[in-house]
Amino acid sequence: MNLSFxxxxxxxxxxxxxSSPDAGIRRVAVMxxxxxxxxxxxxxxxxxxxxxxxxxxxAEAARVLDxxxxxxxxxxxxxxxxxxxxxxxxxAAESLxxxxxxxxxxxxxxxxxxxxxxxxxxxxxxLRELRVPESQAVALEHLGHAEPTVRREAIGxxxxxxxxxxxxxxxxxxxxxxxxxxxxxxxxxxxxxxxxRAADALVEALGDENWQVREExxxxxxxxxxxxxxxxxxEAMNDEYWQVRVKAAGSLGRxxxxxxxxxxxxxxxxxxxxxxxxxxxxxxxxxxxxALPFLQVACEDVDxxxxxxxRWAIDQISKNP
Amino acid sequence: xxxxxxxxxxxxxxxLVIGGGTAGPMAAVKAKEANPDLRVVVLEKANVKRxxxxxxxxxxxxxxxxPGHATPEQYVKEITVANDGIVxxxxxxxxxxxxxxxxxxxxxxxxxxxxxETGDFNVKKVHHMGTYVLPMPEGHNIKKILYRQLRRKxxxxxxxxxxxxxxxxxxxxxxxAMLLNPRTAETAVIKAKTxxxxxxxxxxxGLPSSGYLFGTYENPTNAGDGYSMAYxxxxxxxxxxxYQINPLIKDYNGPACAYVTGPMxxxxxxxxxDRFIECDYWSxxxxxxxxxxxxxxxxPVFLKLDHLAEETVEEIEEIxxxxxxxxxxxxxxxxxxxxxxxxxxxxxxxIGFCSGHSASGIWTDENARTTVPGLYAAGDVGSVPxxxxxxxxxxxxxxxxxxxxxxxxxxxxxxxxAEIDKxxxxxxxxxxxxxxxxxxxVEYKLRRLVNDYLQPPKVTRKMEIGQDRFAEIRRDLELxxxxxxxxxxxxxxxxxILDCAEMAAAASLYRTESRxxxxxxxxxxxxTDNGDWFAxxxxxxGEDSKPVNFKRPIDPYxxxxxxxxxxxxxxxxxxxxxx
Amino acid sequence: MPSTKITNTVPVTVNAEACIxxxxxxxxxxxxxxxxxxxxxxxxxxxxxxxxxxxxxxxEKDCPTNAITVHIPYLLR
Ligand SMILES: Cc1cc2nc3c(=O)[nH]c(=O)nc-3n(C[C@H](O)[C@H](O)[C@H](O)COP(=O)(O)OP(=O)(O)OC[C@H]3O[C@@H](n4cnc5c(N)ncnc54)[C@H](O)[C@@H]3O)c2cc1C
Ligand code: SF4
Ligand code: SF4
Numbered sequence: 001m002n003l004s005f006x007x008x009x010x011x012x013x014x015x016x017x018x019s020s021p022d023a024g025i026r027r028v029a030v031m032x033x034x035x036x037x038x039x040x041x042x043x044x045x046x047x048x049x050x051x052x053x054x055x056x057x058x059a060e061a062a063r064v065l066d067x068x069x070x071x072x073x074x075x076x077x078x079x080x081x082x083x084x085x086x087x088x089x090x091x092a093a094e095s096l097x098x099x100x101x102x103x104x105x106x107x108x109x110x111x112x113x114x115x116x117x118x119x120x121x122x123x124x125x126x127l128r129e130l131r132v133p134e135s136q137a138v139a140l141e142h143l144g145h146a147e148p149t150v151r152r153e154a155i156g157x158x159x160x161x162x163x164x165x166x167x168x169x170x171x172x173x174x175x176x177x178x179x180x181x182x183x184x185x186x187x188x189x190x191x192x193x194x195x196x197r198a199a200d201a202l203v204e205a206l207g208d209e210n211w212q213v214r215e216e217x218x219x220x221x222x223x224x225x226x227x228x229x230x231x232x233x234x235e236a237m238n239d240e241y242w243q244v245r246v247k248a249a250g251s252l253g254r255x256x257x258x259x260x261x262x263x264x265x266x267x268x269x270x271x272x273x274x275x276x277x278x279x280x281x282x283x284x285x286x287x288x289x290x291a292l293p294f295l296q297v298a299c300e301d302v303d304x305x306x307x308x309x310x311r312w313a314i315d316q317i318s319k320n321p
Numbered sequence: 322x323x324x325x326x327x328x329x330x331x332x333x334x335x336x337l338v339i340g341g342g343t344a345g346p347m348a349a350v351k352a353k354e355a356n357p358d359l360r361v362v363v364l365e366k367a368n369v370k371r372x373x374x375x376x377x378x379x380x381x382x383x384x385x386x387x388p389g390h391a392t393p394e395q396y397v398k399e400i401t402v403a404n405d406g407i408v409x410x411x412x413x414x415x416x417x418x419x420x421x422x423x424x425x426x427x428x429x430x431x432x433x434x435x436x437x438e439t440g441d442f443n444v445k446k447v448h449h450m451g452t453y454v455l456p457m458p459e460g461h462n463i464k465k466i467l468y469r470q471l472r473r474k475x476x477x478x479x480x481x482x483x484x485x486x487x488x489x490x491x492x493x494x495x496x497x498a499m500l501l502n503p504r505t506a507e508t509a510v511i512k513a514k515t516x517x518x519x520x521x522x523x524x525x526x527g528l529p530s531s532g533y534l535f536g537t538y539e540n541p542t543n544a545g546d547g548y549s550m551a552y553x554x555x556x557x558x559x560x561x562x563x564y565q566i567n568p569l570i571k572d573y574n575g576p577a578c579a580y581v582t583g584p585m586x587x588x589x590x591x592x593x594x595d596r597f598i599e600c601d602y603w604s605x606x607x608x609x610x611x612x613x614x615x616x617x618x619x620x621p622v623f624l625k626l627d628h629l630a631e632e633t634v635e636e637i638e639e640i641x642x643x644x645x646x647x648x649x650x651x652x653x654x655x656x657x658x659x660x661x662x663x664x665x666x667x668x669x670x671x672i673g674f675c676s677g678h679s680a681s682g683i684w685t686d687e688n689a690r691t692t693v694p695g696l697y698a699a700g701d702v703g704s705v706p707x708x709x710x711x712x713x714x715x716x717x718x719x720x721x722x723x724x725x726x727x728x729x730x731x732x733x734x735x736x737x738x739a740e741i742d743k744x745x746x747x748x749x750x751x752x753x754x755x756x757x758x759x760x761x762x763v764e765y766k767l768r769r770l771v772n773d774y775l776q777p778p779k780v781t782r783k784m785e786i787g788q789d790r791f792a793e794i795r796r797d798l799e800l801x802x803x804x805x806x807x808x809x810x811x812x813x814x815x816x817x818i819l820d821c822a823e824m825a826a827a828a829s830l831y832r833t834e835s836r837x838x839x840x841x842x843x844x845x846x847x848x849t850d851n852g853d854w855f856a857x858x859x860x861x862x863g864e865d866s867k868p869v870n871f872k873r874p875i876d877p878y879x880x881x882x883x884x885x886x887x888x889x890x891x892x893x894x895x896x897x898x899x900x
Numbered sequence: 901m902p903s904t905k906i907t908n909t910v911p912v913t914v915n916a917e918a919c920i921x922x923x924x925x926x927x928x929x930x931x932x933x934x935x936x937x938x939x940x941x942x943x944x945x946x947x948x949x950x951x952x953x954x955x956x957x958x959x960e961k962d963c964p965t966n967a968i969t970v971h972i973p974y975l976l977r
Contacts, residue, residue: 017924024923027964031927038472060964067469098431128440159438188438212632243586243630272628273596274586303596305588371931371958481935503935533975535934535952542933572976648955652972756901800901807935807950 009036011045018045023054030060037067050076050092055085062088066095074104078111081119093122097129105132112138117147124153128160136161140169148179155182159189167193171201180210187216191223198224203232211241218244222251230257237263242272249275253282261286265294268310273303280306284313287320329741330509334360334477335728336721337498337513339484340547341365342373342540343710344700345519346467347717348724349476352517355725361476362511364500366483366810367542369471373521374540374677374701375463375710378644380581381435381456382711383603386420390444390453393417397880403602404680404706405836405849407560407857410879412705415687419715424455427714430466433459445584454580458640482509484546485748485813487516487554487696488741490734495554495695497736499744503810506752508745514731515695515724518683519717520547522565522701523821525814527671527776528768529574534761536574538567538670539701544814545821547702548674551683552820552868557692558860559684559704559873561828563840564777565675566608570624571668575646577624582641585633590625590664597622603707605679605838612669612777612839623664634660669839671768672776674821677713679840680706684859684873689720695731697724750799751812757802760811764818767794771822779829779843788826794819824860824868831870832858911955911971912937912948918967919945928959928968 009032017029030049036042046068049061062080065073080092096108108123108130120142127135135157142154155173158166167190174186187205190198202224205217218236221229233255236248249267252260260282267279280298283291291313298310336352338345341363349363365372386396396417401408424442428434435443435456445454457463471478482500488510490496497512524539535541552558568577568589577589589611591597597614600607615622626634637660642650658665676682682704689697697720698704700713708716751757774787798816803809834850835843856872863869919925922944929937929946936950937959946968953973960968971977 022923024920024925028920028924031925031964034468035472037469038475056964100429100431131440156438160440162439185438191437191441192439211630241630243633246586274588274628304599305596308599308601367933367935368930371962372933376931376933376956376958377961480930531976533973535954536973536976537954540933540956541952541954573972574976647957647961648970648972651970652976655972655977756903758901759903810935811952 009033009039009042011036011039011041015045018048023052023057026052026054027057027060030057030064033064034067043068043070043073047072047076050080055083055088058083058085058088059091062091062095066098069099069101071107074099074101074107078107078123081111081122082114082116089118093118093125096122096126099126100129102130102132105130105134109134109138112142117145117150120145121147121149121153124150124157128153128156131160133161136163136166140166143169143173148182151177151179151182152185155185155189159192162192164193164197167197171198174201175204180208180213183208183210184213184216187213187220191220193224196226196228199226199228202226203229206232206236211239211244214239214244215241215247218247218251222247222254225254227255227257230255230259234260234263237267242270242275245270246275246278249278249282253285256286258286258288258290261288261290265291268294268298268306273301273306276301276303276306277309280309280313284309284316287316289317292317329745331512332362332509333512333733334362335514336361336517336724337511337515338363338517338519338721339498340373340519340521340700340702341369341478342519342521342700343375344713344717344720345373345517346471347714348517348519348697348699348721350470350474351718351721352725353474353476355722356728359725359728362479363471363476364479364482364484364498364511366481366503366546368480369464369478370468371464372542376540377647378461378463379457379710380578380640380645381454381458381460382424382709383454383580384420384707384709384711385424385444385453385455386417387424387442387444387453387455388421390446393420394880398882398886399602400707401878401880401882402886403604405605406851406855407563407680407836407875408706409686409857409876411687411876412685414879415719416705416708416712416715419718420711423711423715423718427466430470432463432466433457454584456580456584458581458644461644483810483813484520484550486744487550488736489554489693490736492734493555493693494731494734495693496734498550499741499748501748501810501813503806506749506806506809508748510736510741512733512736514728514733515697517689517697517699517720517724518547518551518702519698519700519713520550520702522675522677523548523673523818524675525764525768525818526673526821526825527771528765529671530668531572531574534764534768536572537673538569538574538576539673539675543701545674545817546814547698548683548824549817549820551691551693551696551698551702552824552860552862554693554696555862556696557684558824559682559857560676560680560706561674561824561860562832562858563605563680563837564672564825565670565679565681566605566672566777566839567670567678568608568611568622568667569670570649570652571621571666573649573652574670575649575652577667578641582624582626582637585637586629587624587626587637589667590623591619592621592623593619594623594625594664600838605836605840607838608669608840609838609842615669622667624667625664626660627662627664629660631661671772672825674825675701676704676706677701677709678707680704680837684857685716687719688723689716690723695727748813749809751801751803752806752809754800754802757800758797760801760803760808760815763794763797763801764811764815767791767815767818767822770794771825775822775825775829777839777842779841781830781843781845784826784830788823791819791823791826827868827870828858828860908951909974910948910951911953911973912959913969913971914946914948915967915969916943916945918965920965921946925964927962927964931958931962933958
C-alpha cells in the first residue's frame, strides 16, 4: 500500500506512454498530466501534445494546458485555435481565456492580425481579462468587424479597460450595431460612465426594437444614477414587456424622483406580481407621502412579497422627515 | 474475503484534513501557506477532483458580504434573526469579516463569479434586507481550481480512503485517525498533531420520499461520518435538534434554486400560482410556511416560471441544466415538464444535519476549534449557522491557519495500540461474517425509522419509540455482513448514520419547546420558551456511551438587535406558535 | 440468515465502442463520489457496479470520449 499521493503522476511513465503508437494510450497519458502541474517538466509534454497527429490527443492537450503558464503554453494554444478539428479549437479558446498572465498580451495581439473570425473572437476574449492598454486600439478596430461574435468580444476588451476615451465608440455600438446581442452588451458596457456622458445612448436604447436591449438600458440607467433620464424611464413604464417595466421601476427607485410616484403607483395594479413588488420597493426608496394611498392598497395584495414590501415602503415614508 | 488482521501502515503528519470537498482543500492550502514546512495531508473518501457538494459547480453565493452592499454587522443581525437568536455571534462575525477577501481570493484563482460588462462583480440585491446574491453561472470549474492549488502548494492527497474513527492521545487531545480503503479493505493509521474535520453534512439521515437511498438532497457520500467521529472523540456537538430540511423539486431532490430563478423572476407558488411565503429569511420558519402550504388546501407547492419570457426561460435552462445539479433537465424531460407551460412540483427534503443550510454541527468557536484540543471542524459539519459554500471556504481557511499555529508548539501524541486494534477489528468485522444482513437493508430500515419517528412535526412519544427501535438497529449492526470492500464502506456508514439518528432523537427530546419553525416544531410543546430555552443545546458522548445533553449559555451579543429587528423574530415566533 | 438476489436496473450506461478503458482510462471511476463505477478488465470497458447513484454527472462530463450516459434512477423517474 502506498499512503502518499496515490495518484501523483509519474512523468517518466507518462513520457513513455506518450510515445506509444496507439492514440488512445497517448490520449490517456496527456490527461494524466493534470496530476503533474507541480512538476516543471510536465509543461513540455503538454505543449508537445498540441501537435499530435490524433485530434483526441490534441483536444486533451488543449484542455490540460490551462493548468500551465509560460510563453510556450500561450503559443501552443494560439496555434491550436486554427486546428482542423473543432473540439480542439474550442478547447484551446477556453484554456486561452483562463490565462491571467499579462505578459501573454503581445503574443495574443499578433494573432488578431489573422482573418479568421473565431481566432479573433477567442483572442479578444483572452485579452479582456489581461486588461493591457495596448489592446485598446486593436479592440476599437474590431468594433467594425463583420462578425457579431468578434464585435461582442471587442466591446468586452474596451469595457474591462474602463477608459473614458472610448465611451463614444461604445455608445455607437449600443445604438447602431445591427445585432441586438451586441447592442445589449454595448449598453451594459456603459455602466462605467459615471458622468452623464452616455446619457443619449442609454435613453435611445430605451426605445430599441429588441426588448432585452431596452431591459438592459432601463437597468443600467439606474446603476449609473442618470438623473436626467427620469422622464424616459417613466415612459418606459408603458413598455409592452413587463420585464422592461420591472427594470424601469427599479431604476426609478434608485433615482428617487417624486415625479415617478404616479406611474409607479399605477404599476401596483398590474397583474404580474414581480412588477408590483418592484414598484412598491421603488416607492419605498422615493419615500414620498404621495405614495401612501397606493401603498395602503398594496398592503392587501394577494402576493405576500408585495404586501411585505408595501409595509416596508410605508415605514420608509414615515421615517422620511 | 478475509481482512488484514495485522499491522497497519502508519503515517505521521502535522495537519490531517479529513474531507476534500469544499472546506477541506481550503484548510490544507491555508495551513501550507501559513507554514510550508508542515506536512499537510488531505484525506478523501472519494477523489478530491470531483468530491463534495460543489463537484459540478454552484449556482451562486447567497451569503456574500460585500462592502458597499452589506456590512458584517448587518449580516450578523440577519443570521441572528434567521436562527431565532440562538447564535454565537462571534463565529458569524468571523465569517462576515473575511467573506469578501475570500471572494477575491477565489476570483484571483480563477473561480468564475458573475460579472458585469466591465468585469466588476454583478451583485444582486434582495430587497431591503442585508442579503446579497452573487451568481456563478459559469462556476463549473471550481473543483479543478482547488485541485490546482493543492498541487501547487504541495499538499499531499490521499484519495479513496475513509476515516472511520479519531484517536485521542493520553491527555485527551487529538492524536490521529483510523483509515479504511473502500476498494481493498486495507486499513491504515495516520498520527497527526491536528485534525480538521471537513466531512460535510449528515446527508443520509432521513430517507427521501422516493425511497431511493442515494436520492438525497446532500451529496450522499456525506453519511454523517464527521458528526459520529467527533462524538466518539469526546467533542461537543450543538443544535442537532435544529435539523436541515430544504425545499426541492419533488422526487428529483435537487434544490429549487431560489437563487437562480429568483433574480430572473421565478418564484415558489401554491397551486393557484400565488406566492405564499411571508418569511424574509431562509429559515425553519420559511420551511414551516412551505410545509403548511404543501399539506394545505392550496397545495402542493410549485416552482413557477411559466410567466417568464422565452429568452429568460432559455437562460434559466442553460444555467440549471449545466451547473450544480445538471441532470435536472433530463428529469423534467422524462416527465414532459416544460418550464414554459407547467409549474414544477416541489416538495421538502428528508431531514439531515448541516450547518451550511441550518445550524446543526460540531461545536466550534470563531477559530474553528472544537472542544477537543487539536481538533477543528469547518464547513457543513461545523456549527456556524447558515454558512453555505463561502462559509465553508472561510472556516476552512481559519481552521487551516489556526491548526498550523497549533503545530508549532505541540508534539505528536501517542496512540494506544489497543485502541487501534479494537478499531480495526470493529470496522472489518462485517467482512468476516457470513450470511449476515446486507448493509443496504439495515440502512433502509434505519432511515425509514428516522422518517417515521424523527421527522417534524415532532411528537415526544414517537421519538421515544424511535429510540427503542434505534437500539434494536444497534444490535443489528452486529449482524451486518459485507461481500466486498465497497459493501464494507456502506456497512461502516450505517454505524455513522445510526449515531446521528440517536443524537438527533436525544437533542430533540431535550429541548422541550418549539423553535426554528419546522426544524424543531414539537407538537406537544408548541410555544417558544425564551425563559428556559434561550440557550444552545449541546450533545456529548456520556459515560454509558449514550448521548448526554446540556445547555450552553449564549455568549453576549456583539451586535445588538434593534427593537424592529427583535420584532421581526418575535413575529416569526407568533406565527410559529399558531402552526 | 438465508438470502436471495434481486436484480436492479442501474442508471448509468457505457458505450463500449467509445470507451477507452483498455488504453488505461479510468476517469469516470476516479471521479465518481460514490465509487459505483468499475472497469471490466476482460472487456476493457467501464460499467456501473452498484445502484447507488446521485445522478451528479462528473463521470459523464469528464469522460474524454463521451462514452457515458447517466439516466435518472428508475425510482425517481
Ligand atoms: C445540491 C446543493 C446545492 C447547494 N447550493 C448552494 C448554493 O447555491 N450556494 C451556496 O453558497 N451553497 C450551496 N450549497 C451548500 C454548499 O455547497 C455547502 O455548504 C458546502 O459546499 C459544504 O462544504 P463542506 O466542505 O462542508 O462539504 P463537502 O463539500 O460536501 O465536502 C465533504 C467531503 O468530505 C468527504 N468525506 C465524507 N466523509 C468522509 C470520511 N469518512 N473520510 C474522508 N472523507 C470523507 C466527502 O467525500 C466530501 O468530499 C448547496 C449544497 C447542495 C448539496
Ligand atoms: S471515462 Fe469514458 S473512456 Fe474512460 S473508462 Fe470511463 S467510460 Fe471509458
Ligand atoms: S452520476 Fe455521479 S454518482 Fe452516478 S455514476 Fe456518475 S459520478 Fe457516480
